[in-house]
Amino acid sequence: MKSKFNKYIAAFFVAGVAGLMACTEDFESQNTKTNGFTEDLQSYDYMYYTLPITVVEQGIYFNYDWGGGKNWPFQTMQNLEADMFSGYFHDMNGSFNSNNSTYHLNDGWTSSNWTYTYGYIMTAAKNAERRNADKPEFLGVTKILKVELMHRIADIYGPLIYTNYGESTGSEPDDMKTAYYAFFTDLDEALTAIRTYVAANPKTNLFAKSDFLTPNKTYDDWIRFANSLRLRLAMRLSNVDPSKAAEEAKKALSDEGGVLEAPTDVIAVNASTSGFTNPLGEINKGWHEVFMNASMESFLVGYDDPRISKYFTPAAGGSEGALFNIAGTYKGVRQGTGVTHNKYKDHSPSTVAQNTDAILLTAAEVWFLRAEAALRGYISGDAGEYYKKGVETSFAQWGAGSAAEYLESEKTPADYKDAFDAKFDAKAESTVTPKWDNALSNEQKLEKIITQKWLAIYPEGCEAWTEQRRTGYPKLFKVAVNNSGGSIDTDIMIRRLFYPQALISDNPTQYGQLTQALGGPDTGGTRLWWDTGRNF
Template identity: 25%
Template sequence: MKNKFLKYMFIALIPAAVSSCTKFDDSYYQNPNKPTEASGTQLIANAQLFLPSLSSSAYGVHYPQYLSLTTYTDNTRFLTKNFDFETWYVGPLMNLEEVLKKGETLSAVDGPVVNQIAIAKILKAFFLWNVTDRWGDVPMSEAFKGIEIPNPKYDKQEDIYKALFKLLDEANTSIVLTNGTIKNDIIYKGDMSKWKKLANSIHMLMALRLSKVNPTLGKSEFAKAYQAGGFSTMKDNFSYPHLNQAANQNFWYNSFSTLGRKWYALSKPLVDQMAPFNDPRLSVYGDSLATGGYAGLEFGKAVPNPDVDIPKVSLLGSKLRAQDAPVHLTTYAQLLLAQAEAAKLGWLPGGDAQAKTWYDEAIKQSILQWTDSDEKAEAYLEETAIAYQPAKALEQIATQRWIHVFPYGYEGWAEWRRTGFPKLMIASDINNGKMPRRDGYPVNEAVNNKASYDAAVSAFPYGGEDNLDSRVWWDKP
C-alpha cells in the first residue's frame, strides 16, 4: 500500500507545483473543454466504474460455493490465501476521498455540492464495508494521508463499522431532494431520493451483520435506518448497468463469449437447494442441459474430460453473461429478507406474522427480479420446505438470501459466515476441509507496513494466523 499511496500523492501534487512557478493569471489560459482536474461528479462516476468488480469476480463466486470450475480448479480449492486490497484504496476510495477533501469548494455546476458529498460518503461506506468484511481490520483513518502517513495503521473492524454508520447518517440527513439532481451518475441518473434510500438500506444490512457480536448496537442501528426509509420497490435496486460495448461489458460475457471459456458451472450445492423445489430462478442462474433439467458440478473438482463432460453440467446462465447484463449489488428483495430477520429477532415489531409477510414478499420480489415474472412464486412458496416456519425461520431466511444474492459471492459469503446457512460442506482435501472465513492480507503489507500489519495480526479477535481460517470481528464463533 505504501508505494501506491506515495505514487498517487506525487502525481496529485504536480499541477500545484507547476502553477506556483508562473506569474500569469492561469484562468485566462484554461480551456473549458479540457479541464485540468476532474469535477466532483466525474470522480464519483470513476469510483462507480469499480462497482461491478465487487460482484463479478473470478474468486468471489466460489467462497459461498455458487460456481464450480470445470477446469483449472485452483480458485475453488482456495489455493490463493493472500489478496491485494490496494486496488480499492488507490482506485475508487481515493477518488471519493478527493471529493470529500474538496468539500464545499466543489463546483455546483454538476449539481448541489451537498449531494455530491453525500453520494461520496455513501459509496465510501459501501466500498469500505466490502473491504473490511473480507479482511477484517484494515487501514481507514490514516489510509489517505499519502506522504504524511505512508504506513497507515489498521483500524479495528468494530471501529470501522461505527464510523461507516456515522458516514451513512451524515449522508442521509444532508441530502437535498428538491432540485437536487446531479450529473454523471451512472447508477441512479442523479435521482437523490434513490441515493437516500440506498444509504438507509446499506445501513440496515450492515447493522444485521452485528446480530451475534453486538445485537444491542445492531438493533439500534437497524431500527434507526428502517425509520429513515430504505428501498420500497425493485426500481430502487442498487445495480450497475453494463452496455453492449467492449469498454463497459459484463465480466462474464468477456469470459464466456470473448475468451471462449466454458469454465464456470453452477455448483452442486446451489442446484441441490433449488432444483428439488422447482425454483423458477434456476432457469436464469444456469443453462439447462440438452436432455432437460439442471446438473450442478461438485465443488472443487474439475470434469474428467472437458469436451465430453462440460455439456453434462449447467454452465452459468446465458442471461447473466449477456454483454449488457446488469450487476445487482443491493436489492429490494435482499432488504425485505433483512427486515424479515429483524422482525424474527425482535429488532422490529410484528414477530413471526410480520417476518412471514416480509419473507413471502422477498421471495416474490426475488423471482420477479430474476425472471421478470412472479407468476410461479405462489407455487414455490407452497413447497413445504419453503413455506415460512417459525421454528426454522432464521435458516429459511438465510438460505433464501444465499440464493437471491447470487452471483454476488462476497455478499453471499459474508452472510453465510454470519448465519451458517445453508450448511455447506467441503472436501477434506480443500483447505483442510474448512470453508474460508476471511482473506489473507496482501503479502507486501508484511514488508512495507510491517508494524501495522503485525499489530493487526496479533489482535485478531478470535486468534489465529493471517490466512483464510481466522475470523473477522462480527464472525463470532
C-alpha cells in the same frame, strides 16, 4: 483465464500494494493518461467533481480501465474467491482446482481485491471527498459509495485502512468494530449532506447525468440506498454487537426517506448508460469460465425453483466419460474436487452477459433483512410476512412469475451426483423448505430467511459469501479435497482471505498492525469479528 494474467500480476502487484501509502492525487494523472479527461474537459457539466465518483460507481464491481485489462482483475478479485466460496459459481477449468478451490490459496489472486481497490478505487473515493468537501450534493453520494466499496474489503479480509486512509499522519488500520462504526457515521453524514442540498435546491439534481447505480437517478434513490445499506450492515453485527445492530436497524427503517421495497428498486451498475461492461459477463460469455456451483444446483433443482432459467443455461452435455447424460438439465460443478481435467465445460453456464447490469443491492435483500430484524426483535412486524415479501419481490425482479405455489412448497434441496466420478457425489446438506412455518424455532426460521436471501441476491457473491459465513446458511457442500495444510477446517470452511503477503516485507509495521487487530493468525481459517459461529 487469459495467459497474460500471471505476467500482469507479477508486474503490478508490488505497485498496487505501495498504493496504500501513495498520495491519492496520483489518481488524476492516471485518469488523464488513460481516458484523456484534461482539467478543461472536466470543467464541463461538473465533471471535475463527478469524474472520480463515477470511477467508484464502476469500481465497486471492478471495471476500471488502468491500461492492463478490466476482466481478469475481476476474475481474481471476486469470481475465483467470493463467487465460488459463496456457492454461486465454479470455473470448470481444471488448472484452477489446485488453488483456491481446494483451499490452497493463491496469494496473487487473493491479494488482488485489496490491491486494486486501494490502488485505484479507494484513491478515487478519497479524491472525490476532497474535491467535494464544499459540495454536499456530491459529497453525500461519495460517502455512500465509499461505505459500499469498503465494507466489502472489511468483510473479505478483516481489519483495514479506512478512517486514516490517505492522511498525512499515516495509514494506521482500523479494527473491524471501529471500521463498522465509521461506516454508520459516514452514512449519517451522507444523508445530512444530501438533505442539506435538496432543501436548498429541491428541483435541481446535478448528479443525475453521472448516476450509474440508482433506478430513477434521484437523490431520493440515494437516500433509500443509504438506509438499505445501513440495514445490511446493522444485521451483520447481530451476533457480536446486538445493541448496535438494533439501534442501526431501527434508524434505517424509521428514516423518513425509506428503504428499497419494490422489485424495480435495484442498485446496480447500469451497463446501458455508463459504458460499463460487466466483467463477469465477459468471463462467462467470452471466456466460458463461469458455471453453476453444485450448491446452487442442490437448492434450485431441489426446489424446482422458477428462477433457475433466469440464473443459468441448461447443460450442453456430451463430454467423454460421463456417467450419465446431463444434456438439457441444470448441472453444477462441485468446489474442491482437485481434478485436472476440463470435462465440466459441458455443465450449466451463468446467464450473465457483458451487457447485464451488475447488481449490488436489491429490494428483495432488504425484505429479508427486515425479516431477520423482526425475528430478532429489533423491529415490529411479522418475520414470516417479510420473508414472503422477500421471495415475492425476488420472483418479480427476475420475471419468474407468481411465487404463491413456491411459498407453499415443502420440497428440499437435492443430492449432488458428479457426472464423472461418483466419489464426489454428496448428500444435500440441508432439509430446509421454502414454506414458512411459525411453529419452528428461531434458528430454523433464520435458516429459511438466509437461504432465500442467498437465492435472491444472486449473482452478488461478495454479500452472499459474507452472510453465509455470518450465519452458516445456506448449508453448502464442503470441499472434497482440502489443500490448506491445516489452516482451514473442512467442516468450518474458509472464513476470510489473508492479507497480501508482500506487506510482510514491504510494510511490516502496517502488516503487524493489521494482524494484531485481526486477533488471530493471518490465514483463511481465522474468523472475522462478526463471525461468531452462533446465531442466538
